[in-house]
Amino acid sequence: MSKQAFEKANEAFVDEKYDEALEFYTKAVMNDDKTDHGFTSKILASRAQCFLKLKNYAGNYEFLFYALKDSNDAIQLDETNIKAYIRKGVSLYNQDLKEEARQVFVRGLEFDSADEQLKIWKQKCEKELAEQKTVPMAVSVEKEKLTMNTTLVPPLPPAKIKHSFYQTDSVVVIQIPIKGLKKDQVQVQSTDTTININTKIPSSGHDYSLELDLAYPIDSSRTNFNVTGSNIEIKLYKRQAIQWTSLDAQSTTAKALPPVPMSRLLVEKAPIYPSSSQRAKNWDKLDAEIKKDEKENADDMGDANAIFQRLYRDSDENTRRAMNKSMASYESGGTCLNMNWEEVSKGRVTSEPPDEKRYWRRYIYLWINYALFEELEAEDIELTRGVYKACLNLIPHKKFTFAKIWLYYAQFEIRQKELASVRKILGTAIGLCPKDKLFRGYIDLEIQLREFDNCRRLYEKFLEFGPDNCTTWIKFAELESILGDTDRARAIYELAIEQPRLDMPELLWKAFIDFEIEQQEYDRARKLYSKLLKKTQHVKVWLSLAQFEASIDESDSIDRARDVFEQAYKTLRTANDKEERLMLVEHWLEFEKERGTQESVARVEKCLPKRTKQRRKILSEDGTDTGQWEENMQLVFPDDEAVQPHLKLLAMAKRWKKGNDDVPTSANETTNNPASTTRTTTETEDNDIPLPESRIDDEEMNDES
Structure with missing residues (x-):
């Protein structure tokens, strides 16, 4: 199972489907029996490479942290795994830890001095370290840390930016996903058969160029493009009404698949909408007539202003005063109308948002x-900061909050290199509303800044808020590891395991x-298993312990595993x-077939249970006999039969009794015949004994029939 998942992961990785590859690598790790440390190390090193690729495409620096962890685990399992050293060093290099990365590459060369990748990366680190020594330090410590966080991308060749396309008739x-561009920074040139796009990537400063020989002709005179906050969009007009199978004329898809005609031809005139009427309708003309009719027939109730004018004209003096104050009030902003002067005269008229969170879920995205x-568009930093502050002042944090708006505000300040403001924002957020997402976002930020003491303090606060959260305990311990x-881990x-209440204790114990x-603290692991078995006797705990004993490379591992199975049984x-x-x-039994002898297999096979039928009467809700029976299957283990040797004798007596007694055929016969009443009572008493009936084998039931 683990090898199959590993092969699928490799196939997805080659096809650049990194999300799918990560999923299969994770399945391979989870299903791996950990007996072959070399294979496990290979899986972890491959998953680390997948994390590095995902970081390049998604820009999520948390992937560097995961890649570093997988590389460390892979080296612990197999210290000769050269790829693990490469991926650990690259992960450190991308976090601007060049000296640490160089030491990792040097360590890898001790095992394989001829590896070219290790040599290249080592030389690269040494060169950049030498250059850094000549650069004067002209920024404060806080600014430097933040700069390291926000410019983690090293001067490596730029990651491949994938373009995509969609089409209409x-x-x-x-679409080209490049953020932070303006329209004047993009050059697009096209002919009827080619397209050429040139620009510069703002985040890295690298040049970007896309040149394509188009698979199908276009009308180049109508080509245009637009630049949004996150994409370049180039619009090409088709010459023919066909479905494009590919953009590039050199692609295998364009060569293998012929063009497919579109569902309708290209037309320059406005579309005619479908109708069941035999005469076509001119919808534009109809729309003009409706607008003309509305304009001619507008009366006092025709729009909102007319309604308010009419209400004001027909109201008394106090009502008019209430309307004027409520609508003209600065606090309401013209959004609140109150016609009750007794309420309005008491104080300010404010338009307060609702207290229920469900009304805010879409409203909050307007602020974002x-x-x-x-x-991004207006490039007004101070106004952006004011928008975030106004939104946060509006949310009733004592009742609910939105972690998303806090994190967006913090990320905005990171882009402005205001580290002190970032910590102040997230600290305020945790103080007002200690939510899991806020703690995790703050901890991820400190990890990227490599402020591990701050991470420890945050984890401690996090656990004070939620000591039953097993995921937090595990993440804290993994950080220390x-x-x-x-x-400390x-x-x-x-x-953690001593906490009186945990939400997912099985995950914590397993971790x-x-x-x-x-x-490799096997004695400590055995003590943990022993401690866990005092809390629960679940069969999966026993099976995990047996698998653990069998996987250890020791001379008595098989005997230890067998002892666990016997004790569990x-x-x-x-x-x-x-x-x-x-x-x-x-x-x-499966263990003995793989690792045991024929005698041990035979001994375990004797422990397998038999399946027997059990018959019992069906009683109604008030406890009376319904006259019906039900059957179900029961498992009978050999040990159960040995403890109760009288079962076979009772089963034989039951069969003998059924062979000699006549069962009444109707309720009237039972009532009129005392002898039959006696027989029915006796049979009921026997049927109340569940053991004989529950131990009748299938063959014995067939003998009765």
Whole structure:
């Protein structure tokens, strides 16, 4: 299962489907039995490379953190894995930790001194470190840290920017995802068979060029383009009414697939809308007539102003005073109309937003879009800051909040290189409304700035707010593990499992046990399993312990695993859930077939249960006999039969009794015949004993019939 997922992940990676590849790499890691450390290390190194690719395409620097973790884990499992050293070094390099990256490349060359990639990256780091020594430091420490955070992309060749296109009956639109451009920074040249786009990527300063031999002809005189906040859109007008299968004439799709005719021809006149009428309608003419009629017949009730004028004219003096004050009030902004003078005369008239969050969900995006417009289009930084502050002042944070607006505001200040403001914003957000998303966003920021002491303090506050959140405990421990402080990570795990209430304790215990196994602290892992089994006797815990013992490369690993299975079988004998017991025996049998002997296989096969039928009467809701029976299957283990040797004897007595007694055929016969009444009562008493009936095998039931 793990190898199949790994192969699918590699195929997706080659096809540049990095999201799909990441999903399959993760499945491969989860399904891996961890017995072959070299293979596990290979999976982790491949997933680290996938994270690095995703960082280039998505611009999410959190992927660098994940790539570093996977590379570290891969090196711990197999210290000769050269690709893991390369990916760890590249991850550090992209975080501007060039000295640390150089040390990783040097360490990798100790295992393979002929690897060209390691040599190139080592030389690159040494060259840039030498250049940095000659550059004077002219910025403050806080500014420098933020600059490192916001310019993490090294001067490597630019990542490939994928273009896409969509089409209508007459137009093909090419989209190129480049942010922060203005229209005068883009040059587009086209002929009837070619298109050429040139610009410069603002984030990296690299030149971007796209030259295509078009698969189908266009009308180049009508070609135009537009630049939005995140895309370049080039509009091409088709010469023929066909479905384009590709943009590039050199692509295999364009060569293999013929053009498909469109559903309707290209026309220059306005479309005629479908109608069931035999005579076509001129909708433009009809629209003009409607507008003319509205203008001619407008009366006092024709628009909102006329309505207010009429209300004002027909009202008394106090009502008019109330209307004037409520509409002209600065606080209401002309959005509140109140005609009750007794209410209006008491104080200010304000237009307050609703207190329920569901009314805000769309409204909040108006503020976000407004702020983004002021920042990206109008480029008014102060007004953008004012928009964010006004929105945050408007939200009733004691009742609810939106983590998204806080994080957008913080990211805006990051782009302005105002690190102190960022920390102040997120600190205020956590103080007013300590939400999980806000804590995680603040922690991710400090991780990117490599302020790990701040991360620790934030995790401590996070756990004070939600001590039952297992994910937070696990992330905190993983951070300490990545930083190399295993004792601190172990202490966090130990503190976590002692919490009286946890939302997902199974994930926490599994993470703690996996941590000890990764550190090769097998005795500690066994103690954890023992501690967990005192809390729960679930069959999956026993199976996990047996799998752990079998996976350790020790001389007595098979005997230890077999002892676990035997102990689990004895413990679960008293459990009511026989399905768990059956699951245990099946896994035990599979283990013995792979690792045991013929004698051990035969011994486990004797523990397999038999399936028997059980019959019982169906009672009505008031407890009376309905005269009907129901059957269900039961599992009978050999140990159960040994404990109760009288079952077979009772089953034989039951069959003998049924062979000698005549069952009454009707209710009247039962009532009129005392002897039959006696027989029915006896049979009922026997049927109240569930054990004989529950242990009749299928063959015995067939004998009765």
